[in-house]
Amino acid sequence: MPEPQPQAAATAPPLPPAVVLRELTRRFGDFTAVNRVSLEVTRGEIFGFLGPNGAGKSTTIRMLCGILPPTSGSGSVAGFDIASQSEQIKKQIGYMSQKFSLYEDLTVEENIDFYSGIYRIPGAKKRERKEWVIEMAGLADRRGARTATLSGGWKQRLALGCAILHEPPIVFLDEPTSGVDPVSRRSFWELIYRLAGAGVTIFVTTHYLEEAECCDRLGFIFGGELIALGSPAELKKGFPGEIVALECERPFEVLKRVEALPGVRQATLFGAGLHLTVDRAETLIPALREALPDLEVHLERIAPSLEDLFVSFMEARTG
Amino acid sequence: MKLKRVRAIAHKEFLHVLRDWRSLGIGIAIPVLMLFLFGYALTLDVDRVPLVVWDQSATPQSRTLVDAFKASRYFTMLPAVSDYREVERSIASRRAEIALVIPVDFAGKVAAGRAVAVQAILDGSDSNVASFALGYAEAVVGGYSQQVTVAAASRLGLPVSGALLKVEPRVWFNTDMESRNYIFPGLIAIVMMVIAALLTSLTFAREWEVGTMEQLIATPVTGGELILGKLIPYFAIGMFDLVLSVLVAEFVFHIPMRGELWLVFASSSIFMVGALSLGMLISIVTKSQFLASQIALVATMLPAFLLSGFVFPIANMPYPIQVFTHIVTARYFVVLLRGIYLKGLGLGHLYGETLFLAGFAVLILALSHLKFKKKIV
Numbered sequence A: 001m002p003e004p005q006p007q008a009a010a011t012a013p014p015l016p017p018a019v020v021l022r023e024l025t026r027r028f029g030d031f032t033a034v035n036r037v038s039l040e041v042t043r044g045e046i047f048g049f050l051g052p053n054g055a056g057k058s059t060t061i062r063m064l065c066g067i068l069p070p071t072s073g074s075g076s077v078a079g080f081d082i083a084s085q086s087e088q089i090k091k092q093i094g095y096m097s098q099k100f101s102l103y104e105d106l107t108v109e110e111n112i113d114f115y116s117g118i119y120r121i122p123g124a125k126k127r128e129r130k131e132w133v134i135e136m137a138g139l140a141d142r143r144g145a146r147t148a149t150l151s152g153g154w155k156q157r158l159a160l161g162c163a164i165l166h167e168p169p170i171v172f173l174d175e176p177t178s179g180v181d182p183v184s185r186r187s188f189w190e191l192i193y194r195l196a197g198a199g200v201t202i203f204v205t206t207h208y209l210e211e212a213e214c215c216d217r218l219g220f221i222f223g224g225e226l227i228a229l230g231s232p233a234e235l236k237k238g239f240p241g242e243i244v245a246l247e248c249e250r251p252f253e254v255l256k257r258v259e260a261l262p263g264v265r266q267a268t269l270f271g272a273g274l275h276l277t278v279d280r281a282e283t284l285i286p287a288l289r290e291a292l293p294d295l296e297v298h299l300e301r302i303a304p305s306l307e308d309l310f311v312s313f314m315e316a317r318t319g
Numbered sequence B: 001m002k003l004k005r006v007r008a009i010a011h012k013e014f015l016h017v018l019r020d021w022r023s024l025g026i027g028i029a030i031p032v033l034m035l036f037l038f039g040y041a042l043t044l045d046v047d048r049v050p051l052v053v054w055d056q057s058a059t060p061q062s063r064t065l066v067d068a069f070k071a072s073r074y075f076t077m078l079p080a081v082s083d084y085r086e087v088e089r090s091i092a093s094r095r096a097e098i099a100l101v102i103p104v105d106f107a108g109k110v111a112a113g114r115a116v117a118v119q120a121i122l123d124g125s126d127s128n129v130a131s132f133a134l135g136y137a138e139a140v141v142g143g144y145s146q147q148v149t150v151a152a153a154s155r156l157g158l159p160v161s162g163a164l165l166k167v168e169p170r171v172w173f174n175t176d177m178e179s180r181n182y183i184f185p186g187l188i189a190i191v192m193m194v195i196a197a198l199l200t201s202l203t204f205a206r207e208w209e210v211g212t213m214e215q216l217i218a219t220p221v222t223g224g225e226l227i228l229g230k231l232i233p234y235f236a237i238g239m240f241d242l243v244l245s246v247l248v249a250e251f252v253f254h255i256p257m258r259g260e261l262w263l264v265f266a267s268s269s270i271f272m273v274g275a276l277s278l279g280m281l282i283s284i285v286t287k288s289q290f291l292a293s294q295i296a297l298v299a300t301m302l303p304a305f306l307l308s309g310f311v312f313p314i315a316n317m318p319y320p321i322q323v324f325t326h327i328v329t330a331r332y333f334v335v336l337l338r339g340i341y342l343k344g345l346g347l348g349h350l351y352g353e354t355l356f357l358a359g360f361a362v363l364i365l366a367l368s369h370l371k372f373k374k375k376i377v
């Protein structure tokens, strides 16, 4: 199966970075949805834009796609300015909005044909791309089905297919897997890897941390501000302090007791136990055993996960 | 403007219409319903008025007059009566709407060439019926008196002058005395106006509400392509409605067509583009299906019904309102269709209205293009 081709050729002059944001800001009235965000995404990268609901992910992605004018700051996509050259950008990108946005009353094939027409894909190529999308989305048996009758995972794969029919070098995906079952989510990420493997730059927002682990680099946005940027490994290395995992019965009661202990900066419920952020695990583990003589606890120093990281960022921000 | 995109949009929009019974209803069922409903209800004619005659003269002269009434399709003759009380009873019981009393000296006066009055008694409780019935009666009597005058003049060897022959029928606005002929072309105009704006008022708003517009505006498609692409299928529906209207006019209501059919279609095309664009403009500005359809209804239906001259003559309106009617596009379309249908007018007489409609269409299209932004908020 043909894959989307990267634009870069060995002899071509170096391409401008895929995405650049400089102090990018968007206000709605008095409310600042995106506050002076600066970052850069290089070509061929899978960049994950992470943050809780209302953090400003969609607002950022809309500005980058040229459908929402920024209030201040600047940005460029494929070298085109997002404020003044948005129409050039729209030729270079594929965009999958957060809300499912294909025509539900049209069939799978009719939706694909419509976007083929919009992107003016020439006749022979058109058939080839259509088969590619149908194969990629696993919709060979459903090509005549109304889109409304498809399940979430299929819809999302079809939406991705329609967004990349024209083989754009840069793709923006806004929470592409929200509300989709885990199996479909995994197969969606396989598609993302397939695209990235072909040299496509992927800018994807998510609030699933296990998806964030799959990205080459991450930006963490919270309350409209970018508060962390780097690869998952770099981010974890930069974690201030160490993590101790504590397994016990009734962790909620234990939480209150350990929070007050000196050397414990932060304690959070984590799965069936607790994660404690501490200055030095080596000294704290014996201290904990002493402080909880009545309990049977299992204590272990672990490497921080992305979740530990973002919980600590968010705690630090909100106080 | 890329043809391929326009084609893709038109095709997609056409599929929406085919698969949405609401659009199909608005597009086809409602216009047909309106044509029939108003075609039957909005006729101002009073047909076959029940008439009772008290012929006190009972002479060949008076019988000629009664026969003239019998021959008229506007009256139904009830059995003759022979006294005043029976006349009263017929009117009071509403069996007759009009009673005709021919005086005893009728024949003598006619023979002597003197003026003679025939009394008409009418049920004034329905003043419309009464005034129409009286109008018809005057027309019949007028026809009779013309015959008598001509006969008398030729008997006396006088030259029959043109003036003597001029009997003006009271009901003169259309020669067949059928108000439906007058109403129906206007009705077609009104139906087209309302349907066209309603249909397109949903298109842009629906895409904004459902979220498909966000996807579309992130592609290289242009506003012009979207507007044109969305116009095409609704234009086709509008023209289909026009064909239906013309067929209903011809075969159901037998409206005579004195002008040229192609002119009806040509002027309707121009009008249709303007009306469709108006719906689209409303849709683009409001971004809400509910609001857009309400505004489209109010902005087209009310002026089209009240201010187009369709039912209420513009000349009878207060002056400021008369001035206002100049911006009601339906007014020009009503004039156009009536001119073509009733008077058989050609482009030579109608270019003013046609130009206005074309100008309106261009203006609204330009505004729609200006107002459509490929941006959220």
Ligand SMILES: Nc1ncnc2c1ncn2[C@@H]1O[C@H](COP(=O)(O)OP(=O)(O)O)[C@@H](O)[C@H]1O
Residues within 6 Å of the ligand: A028, A033, A051, A052, A053, A054, A055, A056, A057, A058, A059, A060, B377
């Ligand atoms: N068009 C808008 N008008 C007003 N406020 C908006 C608009 N779009 C987004 N917001 C607000 O901006 C904030 C960020 O929204 P969004 O970017 O959608 O967050 P996320 O995608 O990270 O969940 C939210 O508080 C949202 O209510």
Ligand SMILES: [Mg+2]
Residues within 6 Å of the ligand: A057, A058, A059, A098, A174, A175
């Ligand atoms: Mg969002």
